Amino acid sequence: MRWLDNYNLSVEKEIPQEGTFVSMKIEGAYQRATYLDPAEFFALDGSQTRILDNAEYTMGIITEGEDGVRVVNVLNCNFRNRPIYDYPESRRLEDQGAPPEPPLPERRVQKSSMEP
Numbered sequence: 493m494r495w496l497d498n499y500n501l502s503v504e505k506e507i508p509q510e511g512t513f514v515s516m517k518i519e520g521a522y523q524r525a526t527y528l529d530p531a532e533f534f535a536l537d538g539s540q541t542r543i544l545d546n547a548e549y550t551m552g553i554i555t556e557g558e559d560g561v562r563v564v565n566v567l568n569c570n571f572r573n574r575p576i577y578d579y580p581e582s583r584r585l586e587d588q589g590a591p592p593e594p595p596l597p598e599r600r601v602q603k604s605s606m607e608p
């Protein structure tokens with residue numbers, strides 16, 4: 493699964509066919525970092541992907557920490573101009589195994605005047 497690969501995680505056994513009930517442990521770790529400064533966020537050197545954050549698909553940048561653990565970086569959800577992707581399109585792409593580096597979205601979210 494792309495999500496497991498992006499975050500450098502694994503499962504303890506093979507994932508069964510869809511519709512089969514099973515519980516299993518996800519192995520590994522990842523970290524999450526939230527940014528208020530867009531210049532600092534966009535200067536990150538990593539792999540761009542769509543991240544579900546605060547019920548919106550936004551741009552995430554996956555980097556690797558000094559300890560080898562992957563870090564999922566996102567702009568704070570209160571940042572008025574953070575990139576937002578179309579939700580239905582993002583779900584469809586996710587279900588199809590979307591490529592890890594999507595282009596920047598064309599539309600931006602318009603929130604209240606709460607700009608950090």
